[in-house]
Amino acid sequence: MPQRPNILFLMVDQMQGQVLDPSHPCRTPNFDRLAQRGVRITRAYTPNAVCSPARASLMTGLLPHNHGVLEVIHCVDDDQCNLRTEHPHWAQRLSDAGYRTGYFGKWHVERSERLDRFGWQAFGAQEPYASVAQKLKADAPAKRKVDPAVYLDHPPSYPRGLLCGVTDAPPELRGMGIHTSQALAFLEQALEASAPWCCVASVTEPHDPFVCGRAAYETYDPEALPLPGNCADRGAPGAKPGLYRKCASVWDGVPEQQHRMARACYYASITEIDAQFGRLIDRLEQAGQLENTIVVLTSDHGELLGAHGLYCKNISAYEEVYRIPMLACGPGIAAGGTSAARVGLHELGPTLLELAGAEPLGAADGRSFAEVLKDPARGAEWSTGFAAYYGSRYRLTQNVYWDGDWKYVHNGFDIDELYDLAADPGELHNLAGEPAQAGRLAELAGKMWDRLRRTGERNLTHANYPPLRLAPRGPGA
Numbered sequence: 001m002p003q004r005p006n007i008l009f010l011m012v013d014q015m016q017g018q019v020l021d022p023s024h025p026c027r028t029p030n031f032d033r034l035a036q037r038g039v040r041i042t043r044a045y046t047p048n049a050v051c052s053p054a055r056a057s058l059m060t061g062l063l064p065h066n067h068g069v070l071e072v073i074h075c076v077d078d079d080q081c082n083l084r085t086e087h088p089h090w091a092q093r094l095s096d097a098g099y100r101t102g103y104f105g106k107w108h109v110e111r112s113e114r115l116d117r118f119g120w121q122a123f124g125a126q127e128p129y130a131s132v133a134q135k136l137k138a139d140a141p142a143k144r145k146v147d148p149a150v151y152l153d154h155p156p157s158y159p160r161g162l163l164c165g166v167t168d169a170p171p172e173l174r175g176m177g178i179h180t181s182q183a184l185a186f187l188e189q190a191l192e193a194s195a196p197w198c199c200v201a202s203v204t205e206p207h208d209p210f211v212c213g214r215a216a217y218e219t220y221d222p223e224a225l226p227l228p229g230n231c232a233d234r235g236a237p238g239a240k241p242g243l244y245r246k247c248a249s250v251w252d253g254v255p256e257q258q259h260r261m262a263r264a265c266y267y268a269s270i271t272e273i274d275a276q277f278g279r280l281i282d283r284l285e286q287a288g289q290l291e292n293t294i295v296v297l298t299s300d301h302g303e304l305l306g307a308h309g310l311y312c313k314n315i316s317a318y319e320e321v322y323r324i325p326m327l328a329c330g331p332g333i334a335a336g337g338t339s340a341a342r343v344g345l346h347e348l349g350p351t352l353l354e355l356a357g358a359e360p361l362g363a364a365d366g367r368s369f370a371e372v373l374k375d376p377a378r379g380a381e382w383s384t385g386f387a388a389y390y391g392s393r394y395r396l397t398q399n400v401y402w403d404g405d406w407k408y409v410h411n412g413f414d415i416d417e418l419y420d421l422a423a424d425p426g427e428l429h430n431l432a433g434e435p436a437q438a439g440r441l442a443e444l445a446g447k448m449w450d451r452l453r454r455t456g457e458r459n460l461t462h463a464n465y466p467p468l469r470l471a472p473r474g475p476g477a
Contacts, residue, residue: 003196003292004097004098004099004196004356004357004358005196005292005293005294005330005331005332005355005356006190006196006197006198006199006284006289006292006293006294007094007099007196007197007198007199007293007294007295007296007352007356008198008199008201008280008281008284008293008294008295008296009198009199009200009201009296009352010201010277010280010295010296010297010298011105011106011200011201011202011203011298011299011300012202012203012205012206012270012273012297012298012299012325013051013106013202013203013204013205013206013207013299013300014206014207014208014299014300014301014302014303014312014313015206015270015299015302015303015324015325016302016303016305016320016323016325017042017044017299017302017319017323017324017325017326018320018323019267019270019325020035020040020325020327021042025220025224025225025226025267026267026270026271027219027267027271027274028270028271028274029274029278030274030275030277030278030281031274031277031297031325031327033281034281034295034297034327034329035327035329035336036335036336037295037329037330037335037336038295038327038328038329038330038333038334038335038336038337038373039327039328039329039333039334039337039338039339039372039373039376040326040327040337040338040339041326041327041338041339041340041341041343041372041379042338042339042340043323043340043341043342043343043379043385043402044298044323044324044325044326044341044342044343044344044345045322045323045324045342045343045344045345045385045387045402046299046300046301046302046321046322046324046344046345046387047063047064047344047345047346047386047387047388048064048301048387048388048389048390049301049313049314049317049321049322049387049389050071050072050301050313050314050389050392051072051106051108051300051301052069052071052072052073052081052108052109053067053069053070053071053072053390054300054301054345055107055108055109055300056068056069056083056109056110057344057345057346057365058300058345058346058348058349059089059090059091059109059118059349060083060087060088060089060346060349060361060364061087061090061346061347061349061350061361061363061364061365061366062087062346062363062364062365063346063365063386063388063455063457064388064390065388065452065455065456065457065458065459066084066087066365066455066456066457067083067084067087068081068082068083068084069081069082069083069109069110070390071390071391071392071393072108072392073108073110073111075392075393078111082110082111083109083110085117087361087363088361088362089118089119089349090119090349090350090352090353090361091103091118091119091120091198092118092119093119093353093358093359093360093361094119094198094352094353094356094358095119095121096358096359097356097357097358097359098195098196099195099196099197099198099356099358100121100122100190100193100195100196100197100198101119101120101121101122101197101198101199102120102121102122102123102129102183102186102190102197102198102199102200103115103120103122103123103124103199103200103202104123104124104129104179104182104183104186104199104200104201104202105124105175105179105182105183105200105201105202105203105204106179106202106203106204107123107202113125120200122186124179124182128185129182129185129186132178132181132182132185133178133179133181133182136172136173136177136178136181137173137178139173144167144168144169145167145168146162146165146166146167146211147165147166148165148166148261149162149163149164149165149166150162150163150164150165150254150258150261150262151163152250152251152254154250154252154253155250161209162209162211163208163209163210163254163258163262163311164208164209164210164211164258164261164262164265164266165209165210165211165265166211166212166213166214166217166265167211167212167213167214168213168214169213170213170215171213171216171272171273171275171276172276174205174211174213175203175204175205176203176204176205176272176273176276177276179201179202179203180201180203180276180277180279180280182201183199183200183201183280184279184280184283186199187199187280187283187284188283191283191284191287191289196356198352199280201277201280203273203276205269205270205272205273206266206269206270206273206303207303208303208311208312210262210265210266210269211265211269212265212266212268212269212272213268213272216268216269216271216272217264217265217268219268219271220264220267220268221264222257222260222261222263222264223257223260225260225263225264225267227256227259227260227263227306228305228306228307228320228426229426230307230308230426230427230428231259231306231307231308231309232309233307233308233309233426233428234248234308234309235308235430238415238433239430239433240415240417240430241411241413241414241415241417242414243315243396243413243414244308244310244315244316247310247315247316248308248309248310251306251309251310251311252309259306262305262306262311263305263306266303266305277297281295291330291331292330292331293330293331294328294329294330294331294332294333294352294355294356295328295329295330296326296327296328296348296352297325297326297327297328298324298325298326298327298345298348299324299325300324300345301313301321301322301324302319302320302321302322302323302324303320303321304316304318304320304321305320307320307426308427314389314391314392317387317389317398317400317409317411317417318427319407319421319425319427322387322400324345326343326345326348328373330355331355332355332370332373332374333355333373333374334373334374334375334376337376338376339372339373339376339377339378339379340379340380341369341372341376341378341379341380341381341382342382342383342384342385342402343366343369343372343382343385344366344385344386344387346364346365346366347364347366347367347368347369349361349364350364350366350367350368351368351369351370351373353368354368354370355370355373365455369382383402383403383404384401384402384403384404384447384451385400385401385402386399386400386401386402386448386451386452386455387399387400388400396411396412396413397411397412397413397460398410398411398412398413399448399452399460401444401447401448401451403444403447405420405421405422405423406418406419406420406421406440406444407419407421407427408432408441408444408445408448410445410448410470410471412470415430415432415433416432416441416471416472417430417432418430418431418432418434418437418440418441418444419431438472441472442472442473445471445472445473446473448471449461449471449473449474449475452475453475460475461475462475463475
């Protein structure tokens, strides 16, 4: 039997998918290097707009309504939003297939932090990997000053919050470097063994607040960074959900100069991540194992970064939040390809299992897109996608359905949204109220209901009580 491929999984937190676009100002030489060796997917999306549900979908292949994690787990009581453990994770399948597995960095899938329960034989809380983190943290400055910095103090009586800033602490002594060093320690052992391995390096950056090192920051000129073309968009009353405008008011007092600084800090943080992950790629190349290793880069979700006057995620279903970076290279993957396939983060696990020749997950809400990685031209067959958001601290329901260039957003809390992403990539014009689009709106709503039914959703598909009939058409066939 031929040697199974190794897997290096590079995971970031809250990185926009457009960062990997060739014309983007963010500098990522190592990510570009991977893209040249493999396939970059330009329409990859997250099935949920926040960390825990998205990461649980990544691990299980299930949508949130099936794995049970509907919002960020530290925001709720211990008996809420718990991962359903009867479903296998793809790391368990790899472990059963003889892989040595290791996971280092942000988990955020469930509360036990016992990753060995889910197929990860080595993880950051174990020795010797915990000692690596302890040593690096001990070497870090006891108090890290952030200067310059931008703080938010609006509305009044909320705690003063950091939006972005610059630190003198080097990346090797911050989270991204610590978790990369742990992964590197795992690789040093795995490279000496004969068994195939899977290693995940999961960093918390470039999540807000956007804190970057001074050296990386000084390579960017904030004044030269363009603001997004939709930064002034709030939508006229009745044209967009009112909640979007209400949320955007938090940043209304931030001057343009500080918006530009936030972008520079965000991009500089990504450049630092690129360099840290480059340490892992270089080590594989030195060991002669890069050619036999599938390398994947992705994020749990995106970041608004000033689009529509908003930052972070949670409020809005815009592409800046839902479009995620995704590229892969290695055995069984075409070199230098680009695909417009609409693939979800929850479909990555089934894909890796197919490429590794391991047993599939079985019950899953998506399918392997290994065929797209082998032949990017097949992306036209992957034109639809579905995502759902259930709120975080504030309860709300939002379903997103993509069909080609069209995007439908069913908002249970306000008016729906409909965008033609080909004609309006900035999502400035909500067409949901246009009489000429009534037929398309009903058609996409029907497809949304079909996806919910096919994946076993049991809440909204049975919401037939009169006050809950909030979609342009109901769930009936």
